[in-house]
Structure formats: C-alpha cells, structure tokens
Amino acid sequence: MITSIQNNRVKEWRKLSTKKGRLQTDLFLVEGMHLIEEALKSEWEIKEIILKEDKVLPTACTGLPATSVSNQVFHSISQTNSPQGIIAIIAMQEQDITYSNGDLLLIDAVQDPGNLGTMIRTADAAGFSAVLLGRGTVDLYNDKVIRATQGSLFHIPLYTVDLLEEMKAIKKAGYSVWATALENATLYHETPVGNQTALLVGNEGAGVDQELIAESDQVVHIPIYGKAESLNVSVATGILMYYLKG
C-alpha cells in the first residue's frame, strides 16, 4: 500500500487532474464504479485501478493492475467531494474520423463542463453517430465533463477538430449543416430536415462563431415564447437533436 503523498507514482497520478498533465501522458482519471463499468463495457483501455485502503477490487475489475493507497493519498488524487474510493487510469483514444451514417453534433467553444458532458450524454441517447469538438471547447477529459457524460464518452465517437476545416469534409460527405443562432435564423420546426444533419451549436454567451455560420447550410433557432432571454445550451441542443431524430 502506498502511504506517502510524495511517492512518485502518486505525483504522476495527481498530475492527471490538470489538462497539461493529461496531454503529456495521454491518460486521464475516472472516478467511481458507475463510470468505470461504462469504460469496461467499451473499447477504452483501463491502465490501472487505484483503491482507497478500505476498498477491495470489485469483481468487474478482476485482472486489472490495482494499487491500494492510504486515505490521505486517495484524497490527494480524488477530484470529488465524497469519493467512492475507486479511480481508474484510462488511456485517451485518438481515432481517425470516419463518417458513417447518422447525424453529427458539432460543438463550438462550449465552456461549461456540465454543459459539454450533458451534450455528449444526450448525443449518445439520441443515437447521433459522433460528436466533434471545436478547439475552443472545454477539455473533454476534465473530471466534471466526464461525470456529466454519465459514461457516454465511452460509447459515442468523439473527435477534437478544427471545425471550419472539418465542415468542408462533412458537407462533402453529404451532410446538411444546421447552425443555431438567434438572428437571421429560421424556426427549427419549420426548417426541412434532410437525410443526414450535422447540428452545430456554440458558446454559452457568444453562440456559434460567425465564420462557421457562414459555412452552414441552414441557420435555425428555437422560439422563445416567454420572458427568458435564451435557453441553456445543453437543453437547446437536446431539443434540436430529438427533433432531428423524430
């Protein structure tokens, strides 16, 4: 059992709580048994398991390298307020983009981790085929993003791309790109839905970048009937994704 927070392996694990540390190693942390089970069901590779001293390795994790650590060490690595006592170190997956059938979600510069995670979860639920993250978007491997995905990050292909460049390929592949905006936009439920749609949503405050809107095939908006100024971006994205699937 590791009992020193100065231990070198502990220092390495702790670095994974920063984006820099994750990018240097292509590894990230996932906490709690529900998320680890979702990873086990997927193609993602779990490198090792870290257990708090009073925990035993769950049967589902049999065969994985596991290390016990003291309470103090565990809390120095954990990023939750009430940790469940189990953390997995998982290898990032870099896949080449392929466009199969099915709608795409394109995310431009969404900043709130809870919003991004929820959007990935909803894209999975709605049966979208992939999520493309523009470079200005919050880091996918942020612990709050991972928690909000509820495991969907292991189930739907996710790509980090330059959206402006990638949109050319998407349009060539036969997709109709729907950007969301408040101005110069048609009502979403009066916009004809084509065969395959790439839905493009944007930053919580600024919306979708103007350059990207200029490259879109349709610009749509969700009507506001009351006094609210706007919808939360993950709610708006959910409404549009389910509309497109309906």
Add this chain to the structure above:
Amino acid sequence: MITSIQNNRVKEWRKLSTKKGRLQTDLFLVEGMHLIEEALKSEWEIKEIILKEDKVLPTACTGLPATSVSNQVFHSISQTNSPQGIIAIIAMQEQDITYSNGDLLLIDAVQDPGNLGTMIRTADAAGFSAVLLGRGTVDLYNDKVIRATQGSLFHIPLYTVDLLEEMKAIKKAGYSVWATALENATLYHETPVGNQTALLVGNEGAGVDQELIAESDQVVHIPIYGKAESLNVSVATGILMYYLKG
C-alpha cells in the same frame, strides 16, 4: 459603511444563505446585476441593496435603500466565488394558485439546484403558464437554483404544493397530466397532445413517484437510441415542453 462581520444586520443577511433563515423571514438573496435587473422588471419587491465598498449604486436601482459594506463583510454574505459586488434582498411571494390557459410543469422531488433552475428557465422560454414544485423538491430560493433560472423565477408563476392533492384540481380544470417514466410508457411523439397539458417530471434517480403516476392521464417516455441509460432531467423536460408547444 458597515465594516464588522459581527454587525447585527450582517448576521441577519448571512442567515439568508440557509433555507431556515429564509423561511423565518420570507426573504432571500439575489447576486449580480443581471438577476437584479430581471427582478426590477418584475412584480417582486426588492427590500434593499448591499454594495461592496468599491461599488456605486447602479442607476437602475435608484430609490432603493442601499448599504455599503467592507470587502470582508461582503464576502461573508456572498455565495459566489467571484462576486460582482451587488446583492439584493428580495421578499418571497406567496400567491394563490390560479389556472389560466397554457401548459403547466409539475416537478416531483428534483434534487439538483442546477437542474431545477434550468427547468424553470426552460418553462419560461417555452411559454408554460406556471411551474408547480412538489414538496420534496430542492428549495427554490437556493442560490444555485436562482442563478440557473437566469432570472426566470421572476417571470413565471411558481407554486410549492402537495402534488398529489393539486393534481386533482389540475385535472378538474381540464388538464391532461403527462407523467414521464421509463416503464409502461408510450413514446412521447406518438402520444396524442390535448388542449392543455400538465407535464409531470421526477427525481434524477427515482423518477416520478408511483402514486403520482397512478393519477396521471398519460405516461410517456423519450426513446434512447444509443447506449446512454437515461437523459438528464432538465434536458428531457426541455424536449417534452417544446414538443408540447410545437
């Protein structure tokens, strides 16, 4: 200017960060100019303004009683990490329920403040006529709820009720109650929409209470096409509210 955190008024203000303190006084705190502007546009009564020492009273607040406090005092009252330096004390409104035209949102035991606030914001945006909060729901005047509403709590009537009792009156008033559930439910987009709908959504983990489901006219669910186990409750509620309005 008040400079002591032991000052009696400061102690009273600080009590408003707890549910108990709010219920004893029928007052609550709202932070930041955007939310205060939304309150000013509404019928809600702002009792007073608290300003951090380096802030001047905004023109929009002219005529309201205002008190300057030291940085230390302000931070002892503020519930945000990066406070904007202005807080309003607002009186709770207890209204008698009236059912006008328009759809209703019924919320049973939602626990996450961000979810509840987002649902109120979306109900306002979707033009619903009121939101009814079951008694097991997180406190409406929690600061995180208020922030997530983005001011919509001042714009749409909100009632805290016993849902089981209130549903009788709702049905008498001609509403069709749609409960959401994963089992024994029809697909929402294959369920006939009546004239006026009361949409009933439930707790993040347990869903809608079985007793309430038994009293509902329709039980609907949103299909999951991918590997996600469920949708976030505020996203699901948004999808259904906009479907009902469409």
